[in-house]
Amino acid sequence: MSFRSERLRLRVRFGETDAAGIVFYGTFLAWFDAGVSNLIRVPGIPSAQKDGKPTFVLPIVEVGAKFYSPLRVDAEFDLVSTVATIGTTSLRVEHEAFALDGTRVATGFEQRVHCRIVDGDFIKEPLPDVLRAHLSERGESTA
Amino acid sequence: MSFRSERLRLRVRFGETDAAGIVFYGTFLAWFDAGVSNLIRVPGIPSAQKDGKPTFVLPIVEVGAKFYSPLRVDAEFDLVSTVATIGTTSLRVEHEAFALDGTRVATGFEQRVHCRIVDGDFIKEPLPDVLRAHLSERGESTA
Amino acid sequence: MSFRSERLRLRVRFGETDAAGIVFYGTFLAWFDAGVSNLIRVPGIPSAQKDGKPTFVLPIVEVGAKFYSPLRVDAEFDLVSTVATIGTTSLRVEHEAFALDGTRVATGFEQRVHCRIVDGDFIKEPLPDVLRAHLSERGESTA
Amino acid sequence: MSFRSERLRLRVRFGETDAAGIVFYGTFLAWFDAGVSNLIRVPGIPSAQKDGKPTFVLPIVEVGAKFYSPLRVDAEFDLVSTVATIGTTSLRVEHEAFALDGTRVATGFEQRVHCRIVDGDFIKEPLPDVLRAHLSERGESTA
Numbered sequence: 001m002s003f004r005s006e007r008l009r010l011r012v013r014f015g016e017t018d019a020a021g022i023v024f025y026g027t028f029l030a031w032f033d034a035g036v037s038n039l040i041r042v043p044g045i046p047s048a049q050k051d052g053k054p055t056f057v058l059p060i061v062e063v064g065a066k067f068y069s070p071l072r073v074d075a076e077f078d079l080v081s082t083v084a085t086i087g088t089t090s091l092r093v094e095h096e097a098f099a100l101d102g103t104r105v106a107t108g109f110e111q112r113v114h115c116r117i118v119d120g121d122f123i124k125e126p127l128p129d130v131l132r133a134h135l136s137e138r139g140e141s142t143a
Numbered sequence: 144m145s146f147r148s149e150r151l152r153l154r155v156r157f158g159e160t161d162a163a164g165i166v167f168y169g170t171f172l173a174w175f176d177a178g179v180s181n182l183i184r185v186p187g188i189p190s191a192q193k194d195g196k197p198t199f200v201l202p203i204v205e206v207g208a209k210f211y212s213p214l215r216v217d218a219e220f221d222l223v224s225t226v227a228t229i230g231t232t233s234l235r236v237e238h239e240a241f242a243l244d245g246t247r248v249a250t251g252f253e254q255r256v257h258c259r260i261v262d263g264d265f266i267k268e269p270l271p272d273v274l275r276a277h278l279s280e281r282g283e284s285t286a
Numbered sequence: 287m288s289f290r291s292e293r294l295r296l297r298v299r300f301g302e303t304d305a306a307g308i309v310f311y312g313t314f315l316a317w318f319d320a321g322v323s324n325l326i327r328v329p330g331i332p333s334a335q336k337d338g339k340p341t342f343v344l345p346i347v348e349v350g351a352k353f354y355s356p357l358r359v360d361a362e363f364d365l366v367s368t369v370a371t372i373g374t375t376s377l378r379v380e381h382e383a384f385a386l387d388g389t390r391v392a393t394g395f396e397q398r399v400h401c402r403i404v405d406g407d408f409i410k411e412p413l414p415d416v417l418r419a420h421l422s423e424r425g426e427s428t429a
Numbered sequence: 430m431s432f433r434s435e436r437l438r439l440r441v442r443f444g445e446t447d448a449a450g451i452v453f454y455g456t457f458l459a460w461f462d463a464g465v466s467n468l469i470r471v472p473g474i475p476s477a478q479k480d481g482k483p484t485f486v487l488p489i490v491e492v493g494a495k496f497y498s499p500l501r502v503d504a505e506f507d508l509v510s511t512v513a514t515i516g517t518t519s520l521r522v523e524h525e526a527f528a529l530d531g532t533r534v535a536t537g538f539e540q541r542v543h544c545r546i547v548d549g550d551f552i553k554e555p556l557p558d559v560l561r562a563h564l565s566e567r568g569e570s571t572a
Contacts, residue, residue, distance in 0.1 A: 014466060014483065015167040015459040019160035019216045019338045021406070021481015025346045026158050026319065029312030030444040037443060037503055047503030050263030052305045052450015053194075054443065054502055060311045064350040070408065073162045073483055074466055074476030120193030120307070122356065157323060157340065158316040162481045164338015164549070168489045169458030173301040176455065180300060180360055190360030195307015195448045197300065197359055203454045207493040213551065216340055217323055217333030263450070265499065301455050303448035305502045310444040336549030337482075359448045406479030 003083035004135050006038040012075045022070035028106055029063065032095045035081030036110065039093065042134045056131055058091060058112040059122055065108030069099065076100050083135045089114050089124050091135065146226035147278050149181040155218045165213035171249055172206065175238045178224030179253065182236065185277045199274055201234060201255040202265055208251035212242065219243055226278045232257050232267050234278065289369035290421050292324040298361045308356035314392055315349065318381045321367030322396065325379065328420045342417055344377060344398040345408055351394030355385065362386055369421045375400050375410050377421065432512035433564050435467040441504045451499035457535055458492065461524045464510030465539065468522065471563045485560055487520060487541040488551055494537030498528065505529055512564045518543050518553050520564065 010031060018024040040056050041047055047055055071077060078098045085092035091112045097105040114131075115122040127135075153174060161167040183199050184190055190198055214220060221241050228235035234255045240248040257274075258265040270278075296317060304310040326342050327333055333341055357363060364384045371378035377398045383391040400417075401408040413421075439460060447453040469485050470476055476484055500506060507527045514521035520541045526534040543560075544551040556564075 011463075011466075013459055014161050014163075014462045015169050017162035017481065018157050019162070019164045019334065019340060020157075020343060020345065020403070021162045021339070021477075022345070024158040024316075024319075025349065026312050026315030029315060030310075030442055033310075033312065033443045034440075037440075041503065048305065048450075048501040051260065052263065052446065052501050053307070054305060057306060059306065059308070059356070060353055062350070062352045063311065064348070066348045067346055070345070072477040072481050074470065117194065117306070120195065154320075154323075156316055156320045158319055160338065162477065162483060163486060163488065163546070164334075164482070165488070167459075167462075168492065169455050169462065172455030172458060173299055173453075176301055176453075177297075177299045180297075184360065191307075191358040191448065195303065195358050196450070197448060200449060202449065202451070202499070203496055205493070205495045206454065207491070209491045210489055213488070215334040215338050217327065260449070300447050300449075301453040304443050305446035305448070305450045306443075307448045312444050337546065338549065339480075403480065406481065 002138060003086065004039055004137050005080060005082040006035060008035055008038055008079045008081065010077055010079055012071050012073050014073050017073045022072060025067060028065055028097070028108065031079055031097070032081065032108055032110060035079050035095055036093055039081055039083060039135065040131060042130055045130065053117065056128070057115045057117055057122070059115055060110050060112050062111040063108065065106055067106045068104050071099070071105055077105055084109070086127065086132060086135055088126050091127065145281060146229065147182055147280050148223060148225040149178060151178055151181055151222045151224065153220055153222055155214050155216050157216050160216045165215060168210060171208055171240070171251065174222055174240070175224065175251055175253060178222050178238055179236055182224055182226060182278065183274060185273055188273065196260065199271070200258045200260055200265070202258055203253050203255050205254040206251065208249055210249045211247050214242070214248055220248055227252070229270065229275060229278055231269050234270065288424060289372065290325055290423050291366060291368040292321060294321055294324055294365045294367065296363055296365055298357050298359050300359050303359045308358060311353060314351055314394065317365055317383070318367065318394055318396060321365050321381055322379055325367055325369060325421065326417060328416055331416065339403065342414070343401045343403055343408070345401055346396050346398050348397040349394065351392055353392045354390050357385070357391055363391055370395070372413065372418060372421055374412050377413065431567060432515065433468055433566050434509060434511040435464060437464055437467055437508045437510065439506055439508055441500050441502050443502050446502045451501060454496060457494055457526070457537065460508055460526070461510065461537055461539060464508050464524055465522055468510055468512060468564065469560060471559055474559065482546065485557070486544045486546055486551070488544055489539050489541050491540040492537065494535055496535045497533050500528070500534055506534055513538070515556065515561060515564055517555050520556065
């Protein structure tokens with residue numbers, strides 16, 4: 001894989017589980033998003049604007065995930081998030097979650113589009129050069 | 144009680160429970176907030192601005208809750224949210240949640256302050272007259 | 287459509303939005319799950335067991351969603367959840383979310399497998415007859 | 430302070446913010462709970478039972494929080510969670526959140542009661558000796 005990849009060590013919070021005794025599946029999207037936050041954090045550029053809006057606005061147009069093995073409360077695991085495709089305006093990120101013993105927990109992808117928010121509307125716009133360069137780097141950034 | 148009050152029928156979602164088999168306690172704050180949304184919804188005024196910011200910005204400075212009886216997944220219950228105090232800039236809302244058999248589930252309060260967001264900062268500001276008038280009415284608004 | 291379908295009127299809660307001013311995408315999975323809860327609620331059978339576990343254990347093995355139009359805080363919308371396929375042990379549910387003006391907000395699907403929890407393990411098991419019959423009915427159940 | 434205390438470095442996830450551009454206040458309870466998970470993690474004792482239930486069942490009977498300064502998406506901060514009181518069956522934990530520049534973000538407390546779950550009911554029970562001893566230690570455990 002030639003693009004940026006990030007490994008994030010997480011621990012299952014109690015509120016992220018459900019009454020079946022395992023992680024609620026919607027929680028994975030919150031984790032995927034945390035992985036993307038690590039990928040798009042460019043040194044020297046604040047992640048949020050003064051009004052709280054994210055600096056890089058990357059709404060999701062499609063998401064998919066498969067679940068292989070459940071996680072219990074307080075379990076530690078690793079989430080590996082990798083830039084798979086960089087288009088003119090779009091970005092595809094792939095995710096894999098592994099238990100600490102190496103068991104595959106889940107995989108997933110997000111298809112995102114870079115936008116500028118103009119008067120409340122999300123207008124598709126080419127990825128900024130600084131973000132494109134950052135996402136294209138091979139190594140892991142400092143999380 | 145002389146100020147506005149709202150009753151909201153809710154149902155426990157699976158993702159709102161936790162591995163102990165009951166509602167995760169943090170979920171109650173999301174419900175309290177839904178009750179407040181009903182209280183501050185003024186006919187003819189959109190709840191959100193074009194950029195997605197809420198029309199009435201009412202950050203919470205203090206919250207408290209007591210829990211009496213657990214709720215299971217898919218249980219229906221009622222949340223009664225009542226304006227308790229209306230200050231110059233502040234608002235106190237009290238909440239009570241009841242199971243359908245009348246069992247008290249939880250009580251709570253929120254102390255909120257009306258703000259304007261100026262260049263990203265939250266600046267305390269008197270409650271708008273239209274909101275003050277709405278909150279002061281005795282009846283229930285149409286949820 | 288030959289299987290059960292449910293329409294659920296929802297309203298975007300403040301905590302379900304994010305700093306971009308729209309609904310956080312992970313929230314859709316919580317809503318999809320609420321739709322499924324309506325589908326699997328069989329008259330006369332409690333949704334939860336005494337220990338809080340769901341009566342019908344249907345973990346998700348795959349999920350996918352596409353997002354077409356953003357939702358703002360306090361917006362009302364409809365979620366239509368439809369049983370698409372009923373296998374021996376598996377269930378596919380398809381979801382469509384519409385704004386009140388008919389704008390398509392999102393679509394999605396969940397592939398679920400019926401399980402029995404044995405000593406903490408999720409063991410695949412044929413769908414119970416009562417659930418199969420319920421899911422196969424054409425009409426909407428009482429939400 | 431003579432009892433156990435834990436410091437947890439966290440980072441605000443996108444899904445934890447709301448349309449006002451800051452952290453949704455209910456998120457703090459999820460963080461408080463993560464702090465408690467660190468406090469009650471006893472070396473050599475798994476945090477979850479085979480059926481996914483937590484090993485130490487400590488439902489909350491009261492919670493309170495005050496909010497001083499907002500957090501933006503992707504901001505790092507520290508949560509300090511401290512055992513304040515250890516009763517026969519009860520536990521009081523106090524929380525303080527600080528931005529990395531030392532600004533106080535929020536404070537809070539939780540009053541919890543140790544329970545055994547018997548046939549789905551939460552029965553108050555003295556804190557297990559091993560947990561009491563662990564909570565009474567002065568130092569930080571390895572998070």
